[in-house]
Amino acid sequence: MNKVPMTVQGEAALRTELEHLKKTERPRITQAIAEAREHGDLKENAEYHAAREQQSFVEGRIMDIEDKLSHAQVIDVTRLPRTGKVLFGTTVALINTESDDTVTYRIVGDDEADVKQNLISVSSPIARALIGKEEGDVVVVRAPGGDIEYEIDEVRHV
Template identity: 85%
Template sequence: MNKVPMTVSGEASLREELERLKKVDRPRITEAIAEAREHGDLKENAEYHAAREQQSFNEGRIMEIEGKLSNAQVIDVTTLPKTGKVIFGTTIDLLNVESDETVTYRIVGEDEADVKANLISVGSPIARALIGKEEGDVVMVRAPGGDIEYEIDQVHHR
């Protein structure tokens, strides 16, 4: 199976969630199922069915996270040589050539992407346009609202 790039913070976040799901949520759900069983007839016991559904969701999420972590290629951008090139994990300050507005993005793995936090997926159109470019380069990004021209102001390895 192909390795999926992930930042160090992305891996840490998934490991924290996995730890919580296994050590906090799983025992709590098991206890809720046991308590609901004590109430009698399971066919018409809404608490029991809700707890079982929660258990199913929890176990599914555990399997999903374990799968993601097993296929992750964790990249620590701080250990890589600082070349001024845009690579996975770097933070980029972009200047919109038309509007003179500055925006900052960090290129992260698919699961870590959060546009509101300016974390963009390595597979997004803007990241694909930026990868391999250097500070000072002008990049044309095809966006749903039309093409946007950015100048790469600074590339940070943090």
């Protein structure tokens, strides 16, 4: 399987979540199942079924995180050469050429993306348009609502 790019912070967040699920949630759910079993008939025991559903979700999430970490290619942008080009992990300040609005995005892995925090996926249309470009370049982003033209104002390797 292909390696999936991920920032150092993204990997740390996944490892923290994995540890929490294994060390806190698993034992809590196991205890809840044991307590529900003590109440008798399992067919009509809502607490038991809810705990089993939680257990299924947590085990699925653990497997998902372990799979992502096993295929992760962790990229530390602070160790990359400062080329001035937009790369995975860089922070990019953009100016909309029509409205002069400015926006800043950091290009991260798919699992780390959060538009509300200005973290965009490396596979998003805007990131694909920006990768490899430099400060001062003008890029056209093909968006569902139409093309948007941005000028790259600043590229930071943070």
